Amino acid sequence: MLFYVLTILVFILDQVSKYLIRFYIDINEKFIFLGIEFTHIENNGMAGGLFPGYARLFGVVAVLFVILVSYLRRNEDMKGALIDSSFGFLVGGAIGNGVDRLLYGQVTDFIIRSGGVLNLADHAIEIGLLLLIIYVIFSWFKNKRIMVTKKRTS
Incomplete structure (x- = not known):
C-alpha cells in the first residue's frame, strides 16, 4: 500500500x-x-x-522503467517499507516526467539548484535512488550476516 500511496502522491504533487x-x-x-x-x-x-529533442523517447523509457519496477516488486526478496518507499518515489517521479514528455514533448522545470533546474519529479527520483542505495547496503549486510551465521553452525 505504501508504494501506491507514494507513487500517487508524488505524481499528483508533481503535476499540480x-x-x-x-x-x-x-x-x-x-x-x-x-x-x-x-x-x-x-x-x-x-x-x-542533455539530448535535446528526444523527450518522447525518454517518455517511452519511463514507461519501460515502470514496467521493470512492477516486475521487480513481484520478487519475494524485495519486500518492506524501505524498498516500497524507494520504488514509490522512483515510479511517481518517472510517471510525472514521463507524462509530460509523452503529452507535451517537454518537461516543465522550475526549482533552481546547483547543477541545474529541476522539478518535483526529479527530486522524488533522487530520493528514490537514495532509498534504493540504502536498501541495497542493508540487504548486503543482512545477507553477509546470514552467511556468517551459516558458517558458524556448519
Missing part, C-alpha cells in the same frame, strides 16, 4: 506544481518563494538539457 508554473509563470521568469529560487523553463531533453 507543473500546472501552476506553466499557468502563472512566464518562461525564464525568476522569483523567490520561501527562500527558494525558481524559474520556469521547458526542457525537451533529459536531465540538464
